[in-house]
């Protein structure tokens with residue numbers, strides 16, 4: 362038998378299409394966009410996505426797309442470890458499962474059995490569920506929760522469609538969180554107060570080591586600055602903060618870079634959170650994900666969570682809080 | 698080790714010749730041939746025989762310390778539309794329906810290949826026409842065989858769906874199966890042998906790479922870790938903590954933890970108290986940020 366090197370397929374060279382999603386116009390649009398990809402009809406997305414013992418690492422290198430239709434629930438209560446920014450009705454939805462980026466610390470590696478990316482094409486059902494929830498009062502909705510939605514915009518333009526939907530729903534505020542840097546994709550959209558654009562930033566050294574496939578933080582910061590200038594509500598998230606060697610200098614420098622790149626006083630707020638992870642997810646991640654030191658750090662166990670010790674937690678958040686306090690009022694610095 | 702599976706001896710013969718396979722270990726049935734990193738099992742016709750043969754091959758190879766890391770079913774199939782799937786063409790199967798129960802298998806194809814792909818339906822009887830293939834099934838069959846679903850069923854008992862595949866060569870158009878002789882079968886497999894061996898090699902390379910990709914410590918580092926654990930006479934919980942710390946060190950510093958471990962292993966503790974202290978110091982040395 363000829364010996365050969367392993368060659369992964371191109372990302373998205375395979376698209377699974379669930380029977381229920383087959384005739385949806387969004388499906389047709391995605392298939393047009395990936396006309397060279399192989400299409401495989403499937404009965405249900407879980408037939409692919411929920412299988413046991415999947416090869417996470419290889420899938421992450423070359424993910425397939427799974428186009429599906431969501432049924433049942435469309436809005437979820439946010440996790441207890443997510444900042445709610447003072448909103449009483451804080452929900453998230455799942456328009457996509459998984460992400461094109463590959464952060465070493467990402468909890469999705471522990472949460473989902475597969476690294477293939479599911480896109481739910483029936484956006485109109487999400488809109489209808491959101492309308493129904495709005496009838497009961499104002500709603501804060503995180504759109505980019507178990508994914509990075511703006512990073513998928515070239516595949517399915519959901520960020521744009523949600524912003525347009527939100528614009529005419531006074532009780533609705535959406536948060537769109539991303540590590541992407543392509544603000545140009547949204548530059549032609551008139552800003553709306555109903556949407557908060559949130560960028561997650563890390564020191565360049567942390568991003569280079571732990572945030573594979575993401576744009577460099579300097580580019581993300583430029584995108585955030587452009588959005589701020591254009592009049593958008595902009596949030597910056599330093600989350601997760603990692604206690605890596607030299608973390609004090611790295612994170613202090615990051616805050617300095619932020620203050621230089623944009624008018625921090627104009628930011629909606631800043632959200633800070635040290636690395637914390639569900640212990641079961643961490644266990645799965647050690648089995649599935651590419652091994653990195655983040656997964657093997659001697660975290661403290663606090664009920665269902667693995668995280669830094671209380672003392673480490675305190676030193677990390679106080680450093681960042683005091684750095685940001687020089688540029689932004691204290692009541693706009695949220696610690697998770 | 699990869700297991701190749703064929704239903705017929707005539708399908709196996711060209712592969713045995715090409716790969717230089719020799720009779721393998723264990724019972725005479727099912728027939729198992731082995732060579733360098735490859736085994737081949739011949740089951741006879743039918744889904745149940747195929748599943749049984751793959752399971753038997755697995756068990757026999759595993760017992761000799763060669764746990765297989767991938768399985769590939771190959772051989773002839775029928776085509777419902779000979780225009781789209783002409784005789785002699787080779788297809789990687791991307792979906793396989795077991796027509797007896799409707800269950801569908803989707804091999805997770807995580808390796809690059811340049812062959813066309815198709816869906817396959819496995820029947821429990823010989824199908825004589827495209828119409829017969831279409832009757833009573835939910836999705837119109839492209840290719841038809843009698844074994845692949847059994848290989849997927851048995852194979853995925855042992856391995857993930859990314860490690861169990863089928864590669865089919867079109868032998869007939871469902872109207873002329875009885876005109877395919879053993880010599881025809883051999884000649885069709887011979888013509889497809891480059892595709893079969895190249896796909897099998899790619900599958901083997903994928904399985905080898907996935908085996909390696911989760912590994913943090915190499916063999917000598919694992920040995921040093923084991924020696925330190927033994928020297929310190931650690932409990933199971935302490936072993937787990939030390940193992941995580943050694944991995945943390947390896948990944949954080951991109952350097953082997955062996956020298957740190959060896960320094961501690963050289964001074965075994967004399968009491969329970971000393972052991973706890975030594976472990977604390979060792980964990981600190983490995984984890985210290």
Ligand code: SF4
Pocket residue numbers: 459460461462463464466467468469507508509540
């Ligand atoms: S960008 Fe967010 S969702 Fe995507 S891999 Fe990184 S942490 Fe996970």
